[in-house]
Structures are given as structure tokens and as C-alpha cells.
Amino acid sequence: MHHEEAGAVRPLTLAWVRRHLEVGERIVGIEELHGGITAEMRRLTIGTRGGGCRDLVLRTFVDPYFVAHAEDLLNREADALALLADTDVPAPAPVAVDPGAAHCEYPSLLMSHLSGRTVVADEGLEARVPLLARQLVAIHALRPAGRPQEYEAWTTADAVVPPHGADAVAWAAATDVIRKPAPRYEGRFLHRDFQPGNVLFDEPPHDAAGLRISGVVDWVQTSWGPADLDVAHCSTNVALLHGPAWGPRFAEAYEEAGGVLAVAAGERLYWRSLDALAFASGAEWVARPWREAGRTELTTRAVEERLDAYVVDLLEALG
Known part of the structure; x- marks a missing residue:
């Protein structure tokens, strides 16, 4: 050594x-x-x-x-x-x-140590999203004898500060959404930070069809709470990493894989807003490892703009 x-x-x-x-x-x-x-x-x-x-x-x-x-x-x-x-x-x-x-x-x-690597490139995302969704469904299906602690929200309505230049009307509306009491939910075993940066992929050489998930890491936030919250967190990350339209696509893939989310649009909006607004003060925090992995175009400002667009889209789709 x-x-x-x-x-x-x-x-x-x-x-x-x-x-x-x-x-x-x-x-x-x-x-x-x-x-x-x-x-x-x-x-x-x-x-x-x-x-x-x-x-x-x-x-x-x-x-x-x-x-x-x-x-x-x-x-x-x-x-x-x-x-x-x-x-x-x-x-x-x-x-x-x-x-x-x-x-x-x-x-x-x-x-x-687990084999594989994280993948944050846009290329091949269409094939990875269903794999991510199926993996999260499998995590939520676990029924441990001893439950982990209840989830903690990572922001509050009073703590939200919109990024510079954000759509003030949309952010005010989203903030009002999370000011309400949390919807009732059926508890699930949550990773709580499930997102592309915490998933490892193995891809056999010259065989993209053999792509598979080889590991899920970073379980320090393991919690008990609504499946919607884990889905919301991955959706926000995917939206910031790959573009706002991919956030809803991940949620759709989760349901296509057999996952169950809140039925009411207002409840879905609550959980997705709760997660998205928590990124308002942490854009640089999440963008830095993506840039280190090669996504140099994801400056703090670029991520903030994607976050703003994602929040606007959430309000239009579910509000």
C-alpha cells in the first residue's frame, strides 16, 4: 500500500x-x-x-x-x-x-463493496427508468419485523425560499399546498434517498439489453412512510438530472411496475411538492456530484431553472 x-x-x-x-x-x-x-x-x-x-x-x-x-x-x-x-x-x-x-x-x-457504477448520462435513460421503478417497488414491498423510524419532511412551508427568477405564483401555490396537514397514507419501508446517484448498474460489454441494477446504496435515511414520498424524491432528482418531463415519467413507470400511489391528485401534489420544494436551497449540493460525474452543463443555475420548470409543471398537472 x-x-x-x-x-x-x-x-x-x-x-x-x-x-x-x-x-x-x-x-x-x-x-x-x-x-x-x-x-x-x-x-x-x-x-x-x-x-x-x-x-x-x-x-x-x-x-x-x-x-x-x-x-x-x-x-x-x-x-x-x-x-x-x-x-x-x-x-x-x-x-x-x-x-x-x-x-x-x-x-x-x-x-x-458492490459491483457496478452509477449512471447519470441522458443516453439510455428510457431503458433505465423502468429498472429504477421496479427496484423501488421491490423495496416498498418489504415488510420488516421492526419498522424504521417515521419519515421526516426535509422542508416546511415557512422555510421555502424560491430560486432567483422562479415563477412566484407557482411557488406560492406549491408552498400553500405543503402548508396543509400531510394526507393520510399507508406506511411502507422507504429508502428515503432513492435516486440515480444511489443506484449501481452492471452492463455486460456490447450488450445494452443486459443492463441490470447491481446495487442500491446509501441507506442512512431509511424510514417508514408513504410510497409517494420515495417516488416524489426520485422524480425530482430525475427531473433535475434529465429534464422536467422525466419526473412524471418516473412516477408513471412506478405504477406500471405495480407500485401503488395516492389516488387523489391533491395528495400526489402534496408529496411531490414537499420533496421538490426541499431542493430550493440545495441546488448546488445535488449538482456538484453530477458535474463530477461528467454532467458539467448542470450548473447551479441550470438545476434551479429545471426545478422551477418542474414545480410549474406539477401545479399544472395536479393542481
Whole structure:
């Protein structure tokens, strides 16, 4: 292992990782993983006793806000991964967790590595959307013996600040929608941050028809709540990443895959507005990893314009 690579993971954390390896294993490589927003992510290549290699992934919270919430978030993710190990949902397996930084410099989670890659290009989106929808339907079909905590809304009507130049009438109307009490709903197991950046695809060489989802990652926000909320979150992300028209298309694909959403248009509007308006102050936050992945045209301003168009479209379609 190169010295510079070893320095990428702090000494106490390295020692903690080593204590959770099999006898005779060693860390032979460390690679920073890009695309994450809330945590440092690294792939650790482990040399095995037989001369082979396997990979693990290390999540470390260093931002003060997430460090303060790490115990809940990392325990929630570790519990979700343990639950998912007995299902058909492709998710990492938990290896070790130090949510209170009792052993590491910062709160950390060690888990297995999944093959595949995130795909954020417009090309091939028509084939990926149904796969994303079917995967989310499968997640919502899970019935765990112990429910995760109830979902939390990520904005309130009083906190919404429309982007510069946004359609003031549409944003005022959407804000009034989420000022009302949340509609009644039938609870489901939610990923809570299901979107293209958290889904891995495997595509066999020269065989686009063989495209499949190889993993769903980032389960720190796992919650219990309405299926509409997970669908709304993915719809917003798809609309910002690929254009406003793709938001409703994802919701349609979810229902085509057998998913059940609220019947009343007003209820659908509530959940989709609740999610979309939460992006008003975070356009740069979500756009940065997309630009790092090659979508350099997605400036903060471009994402804000897509968000505004999406909110207008929601009001016209469901209002």
C-alpha cells in the first residue's frame, strides 16, 4: 500500500478496519469514491490469505452536522443493511459500525463493496427508468419485523425560499399546498434517498439489453412512510438530472411496475411538492456530484431553472 494511500484513512480508523478483517488479510489499496454528498467514501482493497482480493467500502462522517447525527444515521443504515441481507434487494452487507467514534477519529461504517457504477448520462435513460421503478417497488414491498423510524419532511412551508427568477405564483401555490396537514397514507419501508446517484448498474460489454441494477446504496435515511414520498424524491432528482418531463415519467413507470400511489391528485401534489420544494436551497449540493460525474452543463443555475420548470409543471398537472 502506498504511503499516500494509507494517509487517506486516518490512523485510528485504519486500525479499527484491520481489527475487522479475516485472519491473514491486509489492506493493499485505498481509493476515494466520488459522488457522495454527506460523507467521505473510500473503497478498501483487501488482500486475502489465498492471494486474492476483495473490496470493502468505508463511510466516514466528518462534517460537524452529520457527526452530530451520526449515531442515528449510521445505526439506521447498519440495521437496514442487516435486514436487506435476507431479501432480494441488492445492498451492501454490514461489516462493522462505530457510530459514536469510540474507536475511529470520526463516526464510521464498514460494509461490503458492490459491483457496478452509477449512471447519470441522458443516453439510455428510457431503458433505465423502468429498472429504477421496479427496484423501488421491490423495496416498498418489504415488510420488516421492526419498522424504521417515521419519515421526516426535509422542508416546511415557512422555510421555502424560491430560486432567483422562479415563477412566484407557482411557488406560492406549491408552498400553500405543503402548508396543509400531510394526507393520510399507508406506511411502507422507504429508502428515503432513492435516486440515480444511489443506484449501481452492471452492463455486460456490447450488450445494452443486459443492463441490470447491481446495487442500491446509501441507506442512512431509511424510514417508514408513504410510497409517494420515495417516488416524489426520485422524480425530482430525475427531473433535475434529465429534464422536467422525466419526473412524471418516473412516477408513471412506478405504477406500471405495480407500485401503488395516492389516488387523489391533491395528495400526489402534496408529496411531490414537499420533496421538490426541499431542493430550493440545495441546488448546488445535488449538482456538484453530477458535474463530477461528467454532467458539467448542470450548473447551479441550470438545476434551479429545471426545478422551477418542474414545480410549474406539477401545479399544472395536479393542481
